[in-house]
Amino acid sequence: MRTLPLLRWIGLGVALLIAAISFGLGLWQNLPAQQAMFYAAATFAAVAWGWHHYAVRPGEHAAASGGEPSGPRGEVWRRYRAAIIAGGLIIAAFLIASAAMDGFFTWLNIIACLVLVALIFLSVGLSGLIVANRSAFIGLIVLGGLFLLGALKVDGFASGANLKSMLVFASFLGLACVGQTLVALLGGLDLSIPFVIGSANVGLLYIIGLGVPPVIAIILILLLGALVGLINGILSFRLQGQALILTLGIGFAVSGGTQILTSIGSKFAGNVFGQVPDWLKNLAAMNGNTFGLNVPPVILIWGAVAILMILGMKNTVYGRYLYALGGNRTSAARLSISERRYWIGVYTISGAVSALTGALLLGWSGGGFIGVGQPYLFMTLAAVVIGGTSLLGGNGGYGFTVIGVLVLQVLTSFLVGIGLTYEWQQFIFGLLILPMVALYARSPHIRTQI
Amino acid sequence: MSGTVAAPRASASSAYLLVPILLFFVLLIVAVLRSPHLITSAGIGSAVIVAAPLVLATFALMAIAIAGRGSVDLSVGPLIGFINVVLVQLFGADVISAPLEFFATAIGLGLAYQLVMGLIIVFIRVQPIIVSLSGYLALSGINLVIMQRPGGTAPDWMLPWGAGTSIWSPVLALLVIATGAWLLFARTAFFGHLRLMGSDERAAYTAGVHIGIVRIGAHLIAGVYAALAAIAYTALISSGDPTQGTTYTLISVTALVLGGTSLAGGRGGAIGSLLGALNIYLITYVLATFSFGDVQSFVTDLAYGTILVCSLLLTVALPRLQSTLRHVSPLLFFILLFIVAFGVILHATYDYGVPSGAAQAVAPATFLFEDAAPRAAAAMPMLAHPVALATVLLVALLAVLRWAIAQARTRSLSPLVYLVVGAAAVLAVYLLARPAQSDVMAPAVTQGVK
Incomplete structure (x- = not known):
């Protein structure tokens, strides 16, 4: 059994040697330094993998059947391997960026990089200790x-x-997410929300x-x-698996x-003109104030709704039954x-909350x-998912969604702040959702479900 | 006997085809009555060009939807946009120009993207809808990075593809090959595994199906079809457009549902998806013949939404209708409706177009339903009468044959009764129609020859 670590070290040495030779050859052939580094790294990875695959793994099988307990180092590796790999990748990316770009290697950037790495270790390390509400914890970190x-x-x-501006934008997103969270708790989805928001927005001005x-x-x-929501609910009840697409259809129609309704008799179809009352403007404007306080009322509205939702979901019969239904239909x-x-x-x-968002x-x-x-x-x-409410129902809550909304909003603000345009923001959002969800919402393997 | 077992099951699974077939012919008849231009070489040609990307995108969605777990690939639209802008930019940079290179690049990109998606779903085990949402955001962001605004040009060899002046275009060949390939694929054991996995993943796993491989395979097939859709789309617009993502996703999901594919997995077919996508095209076409002016796009939205919801609700009602519809095979249904539609097409083309000359040929789409009815009655004896008669005869004959065959298995005398009654009905229709036929036939034939 002692041969196994030896085998591993030999493999590592061989891979390093070959990589070094290839690096030297690359420099000798006058390749650019970055390219030579890249090829050397690729060679190293290929050799190390091949060694691991053909020499070490069969040995490992033998070792495992021998029943040797893994040492503390193995234990650490097993628990933190995702964090170690991710942290290593970030540091490598940082080093490459500093080598490639002039003026990248500044103190601020070093600290930022270290913060990122520490963040990953912290979230992975602590999430092992926390079993309940792990997603909220990771979200907060x-x-x-x-x-x-x-x-x-x-x-x-x-x-x-x-x-203040971040909170105002977060309020709109947060209010729009109220319905989505509730629906997701029952295992449904509501894609009519944006259409109801837009319709309420235009329709309110038209009615005024x-x-x-x-x-x-x-x-x-x-x-x-609320009527649109009611129609959504009635029609999709028998089609729960396809609620996504049904609400989308209703949204289109609405x-x-x-x-069409607001365009009748109007010369400019699709445009509604009107005077928005001042108190409504004050409700949502950035410089609005509440009873003399210099805070836009929409933030307070969102705060009140959030507290109401969180307490209500925990303490009322309605809220508890909602969880019961989402968790298991039969037992409910x-x-x-x-x-x-x-x-x-x-x-x-x-539907009603979406209309409220549209009005605001x-x-x-x-x-x-x-x-x-x-x-x-x-x-x-995205906010509901990042917050940690399961789309399968029964798990999560509005408190989680608030965290998700804040994460998205702070990230947007940060990305705008470092000068990234809208398209890059969207790209990064897309890439961010996956690892966040992968941290806490992986479904079990099929073999555990039989 | 395998025949007795297979027949009812086949009709039960394809009963879902009845809705798209019915909708298709209703829309076709309305479209032809509104504007006979559709049934010309140029009309069909442009229909093929416009509908091809949608059909292929629907196929791509179908492959993944059949795989189950509620996976709707929301990212199909941005993926098409991504391949489109990459192709156009690479062509602009003189990297690729030949058709073979275009196809290889497109299919390579589609395969690579879907391979990553499939690997994430299988190994990281995140819900497919979240993975596709993440892909949607990431791709629609990166599309705008690759190309800020619609622009660029397609290569010269592709320009005639998008002309749409004749039925016989390379895009039609693409469409036929893609449909044929799916029909062939549907006969493989792999497709059987895919459907089994879609309808019950646990059963598939315990039956020894390699569900990971099957799921990744479904994604790869979807990647190929998305690549073909991107090529058809590039041919259609002859340039690059990074912003079409959302629209294509929503429309092709609608087409998928209209075509009778179950979003819950396990059910779906090429014919249904083809019809679903054609239905979407026909809806747009029919709505375009009514000139709604400024509100045109709103009416289209309303119609999409309503039809989507109605066809979803029909799938709920279908199982109840199954007992009565058991003897109606989709093929028979298709043939019957085809004959009716063919009669209407002949009627609209010859009876409206030719007799009163250029006035109507110039403005075929000006008449509304109200004044179409009396004119149709006036034009009836010209050609439509014999066609209608032949239709009734064929309908009666086919229905009688179908019922006779259905009853033949019971080994009773009832087929004989049906045959006799059917023959009597045919004879009666013939005798009734003979006097009218003898004096109408002659001018109708000369009309047809002209």
């Missing part, structure tokens, strides 16, 4: 790390004005333009939103129908919980625009 990075790299990132008092107009819009039915009522209920809430967005922008909800099409889904 990522949030803190991102904020730290932003404060280091971007001027004025931690200033009051920037915090007709001369209806704004307060009544908003109530009317909320009721209409946004098309709204635009044994408790005589009506699945139909709850399914339709969450969709109705989703009207106050923010001051003009109706049907496409105002488009960014929320997949963003709500």
Whole structure:
């Protein structure tokens, strides 16, 4: 059994030797240094893998059957291998970037890199200790790390004005996510949210333009939103597996129908003109104030909704039954919980809250625009998923979604701050979702489900 | 006997085809009545060009949807856009120019992307919808990085592909080959494994199917079809467009559902998806013949949404209709409706177009339904009457044959009864129609010859 580590070290040595030879050859042939480094690294990886595959692994099998307990070093490696690999990759990327770009090797960048690596170790290491609410924990760590990075790299990132603007945008996203979270808790999806937001946005301005008092107009819009949600719920109840696509269809129909209705008799189809009342503007504008306080009311509205949701989900019968239904339909039915009522209920809430978001967005922008909800099409889904609410139902909550929303918002702000454009932000969002979800929402292997 | 067992099962699984078939012919008839231009060489040619990317994208979605776990590949639209802009940019940089290089690059990109997606889903075990969402965001971001705004040119050899002046275009060949390849693929054992895995993954695993390999295979097939869709799309617009992602995803998911593929997995076919995509094209075409002016796109949205929801609801109702529809085979249904549609096409082409000369040929789409009815009645005796008669005869004959065959297995005398009754019906129709036929036939024939 003692031959195994020896074998491993020999393999490592051989691989290093070959890589060094190839590096030297590359330099001798006057290749650029980066290219030679790259080829050397590739050669090293190939040789090491081949050695591991053909020489070490068969030996390992023998060792495993011998029943030798792995030492503490093996234990550490087993637990932290993802973190070690990821941290190594980041450091390697940092070194390559410093070699390739002039002026990259600054103190700030070094600290930022170290923060990233520490973040990964911290989240992986501590998440092993925490079993419940692991996603919230990781989300908070990522949030803190991102904020730290932003404060280091971007001027004025931690200033009051920037915090306020981040919170305003987060409020809109957070309100749009209320319905998505509730629906996801039952294992459904609601893709009609952006269309309802856009329709409410245009429709509210249209109704105000007709001369209806704004307060009544908003109530009317909320009721209409709830009606769309109700239709969503009733129609998708029998088609739960296809709720995604059904709500999408309803969304298309609602946004098309709204635009046709508001275009009748208008010379400029698709554009609605009107005067947004000042108090609605104050509700959502960046410089709005609440009872003299210099805080936009929309942030407080979101805070109130969030507290209500978190407490309500934990402490009311309605909230507990929702979890029961999402967790296991059969056992919930044994408790005589009506699945139909709850399914339709969450969709109705989703429609009403989406309409509210649309109305608030009207106050923010001051003009109706049907496409105002488009960014929320997949963003709500991303926030819910990053927060850690399972799309299969029964696991998660609005508190998690708040973390997801904040992570997305801080990340957006950070990316804007370091000068990345919208398309790069979207690209990074896409790449970020996967590892975040992979950290805590992996489904079990099929062989454990039989 | 294998025949008795297989027949009912075959009709049960393909009963889902009845909805797309019915919708297809209804739309076709309306489209032809609204604008007979559709049934000309140029009309069909342009239909093929416009519909080809959609059909191929639907095939790509279908491969993954059959694999189950609720996987809808949301990233298919951005993937098509990605391959499109990469091809155009590479052509602009003189890296690739020959057709073979184009195809190889496109298919290579599609395969590589879907391979990564498949590996992530199989080994990291994140929910497929999240993986595709992540791919959607990442790709639509990177598309805008590769090409900021629509632009660039397609190579010269591709320009005639997108002309659409004749039925016989390379795009049609592409479409036929792709459909044929799917039909061949549907006969392989691999496809059987795919369907088994889609409808019950645990059963497939315990039956010894390598579900990881099958799932990755489904993704690779989807990659090939997405690449072909990207090539057809490049031919259609003769340039690069990074922004079409969302639209294509939504429309092709709609087409997939219209074609009767189950998003829950396990069910789907090339004919259904083909019809679904053609239905989408026809909806747009029919709506375009009504001139709604500024609200045109809103009406299209409304129609998409409504039709999507209705066809989803129909799939709920279908199992209940199955008992009554058991003896209706989709093929028979298709043939019957085809004959009806053919009659209408002949009627619309010859009876409207030729007799009253140029006035109607110039503006065929101006009449509405109200005044179409009396004109149709006036034009009826010219050619439509014998066609309608022949249709009724054929319908009766086919229906009788079908029922006779269905009843033949019971080994009773009932087939004989059907035959006698059917023969009597045919005879009665013939006798009734003979006087009318003898004096109408002559002008109708000369009309046809002209």
